[in-house]
Amino acid sequence: MxxxxxxxxxxxxxxxxxxxxxDLVKRSFDMIGRTKDFDAIISVPEARAIERxxxxxxxxxxxxxxxxxxxxxxxxxxxxxxxSGKTTAASHMLENFEAPYQATAINRLExxxxxxVAKSNLDAWxxxxxxxxxxxxxxxxxxxxxxxxxGSSGGSAAAVALKIAPFALGTxxxxxxxxxxxxxxxVGYKPTxxxxxxSGVVAxxxxxxxIGPLAASVAEASIILDVMAxxxxxxxxxxxxxxxxxxxxxxxxxLQNAKIGVIDEYLTEDLEPGxxxxxxxxxxxxKQAGTKIEPISLPSLPLALAVYYIICPAEVSSNLARYDGxxxxxxxxxxxxxxxxxxLSRELGFGAEAKRRIMIGSHVLSSxxxxxxxxxxxxxxxxxxxxxxxxxxxxxxxxxPTSPTTAFKIGAKTKDPLKMYLSDIMxxxxxxxxxxxxxLPAGFSNNLPVGLQIIAPMHADRQLLxxxxxxxxxxx
Ligand code: GLN
Numbered sequence: 001m002x003x004x005x006x007x008x009x010x011x012x013x014x015x016x017x018x019x020x021x022x023d024l025v026k027r028s029f030d031m032i033g034r035t036k037d038f039d040a041i042i043s044v045p046e047a048r049a050i051e052r053x054x055x056x057x058x059x060x061x062x063x064x065x066x067x068x069x070x071x072x073x074x075x076x077x078x079x080x081x082x083x084s085g086k087t088t089a090a091s092h093m094l095e096n097f098e099a100p101y102q103a104t105a106i107n108r109l110e111x112x113x114x115x116x117v118a119k120s121n122l123d124a125w126x127x128x129x130x131x132x133x134x135x136x137x138x139x140x141x142x143x144x145x146x147x148x149x150x151g152s153s154g155g156s157a158a159a160v161a162l163k164i165a166p167f168a169l170g171t172x173x174x175x176x177x178x179x180x181x182x183x184x185x186x187v188g189y190k191p192t193x194x195x196x197x198x199s200g201v202v203a204x205x206x207x208x209x210x211i212g213p214l215a216a217s218v219a220e221a222s223i224i225l226d227v228m229a230x231x232x233x234x235x236x237x238x239x240x241x242x243x244x245x246x247x248x249x250x251x252x253x254x255l256q257n258a259k260i261g262v263i264d265e266y267l268t269e270d271l272e273p274g275x276x277x278x279x280x281x282x283x284x285x286x287k288q289a290g291t292k293i294e295p296i297s298l299p300s301l302p303l304a305l306a307v308y309y310i311i312c313p314a315e316v317s318s319n320l321a322r323y324d325g326x327x328x329x330x331x332x333x334x335x336x337x338x339x340x341x342x343x344l345s346r347e348l349g350f351g352a353e354a355k356r357r358i359m360i361g362s363h364v365l366s367s368x369x370x371x372x373x374x375x376x377x378x379x380x381x382x383x384x385x386x387x388x389x390x391x392x393x394x395x396x397x398x399x400x401p402t403s404p405t406t407a408f409k410i411g412a413k414t415k416d417p418l419k420m421y422l423s424d425i426m427x428x429x430x431x432x433x434x435x436x437x438x439x440l441p442a443g444f445s446n447n448l449p450v451g452l453q454i455i456a457p458m459h460a461d462r463q464l465l466x467x468x469x470x471x472x473x474x475x476x
Pocket of ligand 1: 126127128129151152171172173174175176177204312424
């Protein structure tokens, strides 16, 4: 199937009446049908998508101006609250949940004319790195059906790679946008913490959750970030936008002006040789382009994974406490009393990984263990933040691989949660610190995509996207 045209071209043609929003939506539905084997999609809000497309076409027929995403279809991870149909977080707990309001990110995209055509699969509650923790089904990698697409936004990454829509939304708590983007050979952008409102997105770990785009190129991702970014009164952790915005379609960042640090700790990990080779090739090309590149050590980075897997479950255990079967979500009808109703609803509603995280989280927060685990993790978190801050006094950007491996086989890590957690070794640090980071496709190893990660100083999202666009051009 043909690639989608660039988002700005699609919107322009819709505005001129050369393309109909209704036909674009139908094209997405057609692609969903053709790619069914990959199981990227949980549900299709068909009626609303068609209705919105007709409205946009009618507005344009009347000569009205629709905004810069006029008629552009997109896929949202199924932990974004959306109208029309269910929002499940890929969990049995929310299997029949219909959202009473929409996420701010979705509303902002709709205001500019974008149309949600599908809700994508994920690891239930976004807990995972492979989409195998979905309570419903496993999404397959578009490059090899026997492999995972990465996670937890695996359905969104696969949907973009399978050309179901020009872009998709994901959430990144410990790497869930960047890792699937790496495994599926696309761009995945994790903004600075707080840049995109979390209102209306099912909470995982509130101090590291961010929302971001997955798309075929940096320019495409940058338009979407530009539409979503900025303060929202429904999320008090949101921050102000950059006055210049984030759309870097026309930017020309000069690579010779950049000073780049190559993260030592990520190159000494157990890197697959094919990944190492591709990352090295990027470094050589950057050097040839005149970029100043030096190695840099952030000695506490190897502790980031341990810190993450204490803080994240602690916050998960608190965020999932609201699912007790009483207010919304699965309700165990057979319970004899209230206590049993809580227990049964949770027993039936939560899968193994959610239960594991609730137990670990409650444990590290419990009296006697709080100081030993949670408090220590917060101390090391501050150390990691400080190391990033001092690294960025010397360097504009830090680079390394997004993941030590390419997409692994379905089932390879499901029996050993610790092995699965290790997939996040290179992504979690930027969540703990809040820094913006991007996955950029960097060639292939054994026909599987390799991902390059670039991390930037806090709030330097615009600069990061502009730099990444130039790197993308260099690698093209
Ligand atoms: N893979 C990580 C985890 O399982 C990150 C998940 C995410 O970013 N949502 O926690």
